[in-house]
Amino acid sequence: MPISPNQGSTGGGTPVTITGTNLSDTSAVTFGSKPATSVTNVSPTEVTAVSPSGTGTVGVTVTTPGGTSNPLSFFYVGAPFKSSLGTTSGPLAGGNTITINGTGLSTATSVSFGGVTATPTVNSDSSLSVAVPAGAAAGPVAVSVTTAGGTNNGLSYTYVDIPDIGTISPTSGPASGGTAVTITGTNLDSTDSVTFGGTAAPFSVINATTLSAVTPPGTAGPVDVVVTNPAGSDTEVGAFTYVAGPGI
Secondary structure, eight states: OOEESOEEETTOOOEEEEEOSSOTTOOEEEETTEEOSEEEEEETTEEEEEOOSOOSEEEEEEEETTEEOOOEEEEEEOOOEEEEESOOEEETTOOOEEEEEEESOTTOOEEEETTEEEOOEEEETTEEEEEOOOOSSSEEEEEEEEETTEEEEEEEEEEEOOOEEEEEESOEEETTOOOEEEEEEESOTTOOEEEETTEEOOEEEEETTEEEEEOOOOOSEEEEEEEEETTEEEEEEEEEEEEOOOOO
16 A cells, blocks of 8 residues: 655645555544544545654554554655755856755755746755756845755845946056956946956956956957856957057
């Protein structure tokens, strides 16, 4: 006489189906010493019930006018605890795989990003991997994990849109570097690198539309300026020109 599923939340409320024979006129289903919160006799071979609260492993029995069945094992599982996201931001288009760390994750069936669900790959009881679904808009969303033990919330993931460079000022400076440059545009608040001619420049994020950078040394002539964030990069071709110093 199998039971499906054979595990559920310690808080109870898990619907289970018990199949077997001679189940007509079932009067009770018991989980350990506790009666099920709801019992439905579907047919002579099937009974459905809702588990009460409990802990550990308990025996589930069915009682009919003919007696009480042998017990079936049912495992109570605690709600998951999530301690961290391996990556806390990514592209609005989704598709990147992140790791979620915590405990009680071995029975995870879904991960929700702002209400959009994805199916995870369980690595262990303390780790799972999931491909992030596409987001509706740039910004933070709540992340929740659902397991046989329930759903746990409390983590946040930020969707990031690709940066877009608008203007660069000034557009030229000495090849020795050191020119303070202001870059304006959109989606700049999650910038993680700025390069001039492929060389990384020190920068500061002012706000979502403004960056401040200092040019590194370069070779005389125009170079590309590239702004990158977790969603991707935007390139302004030949947007800054290095000017050679005078020679005597």
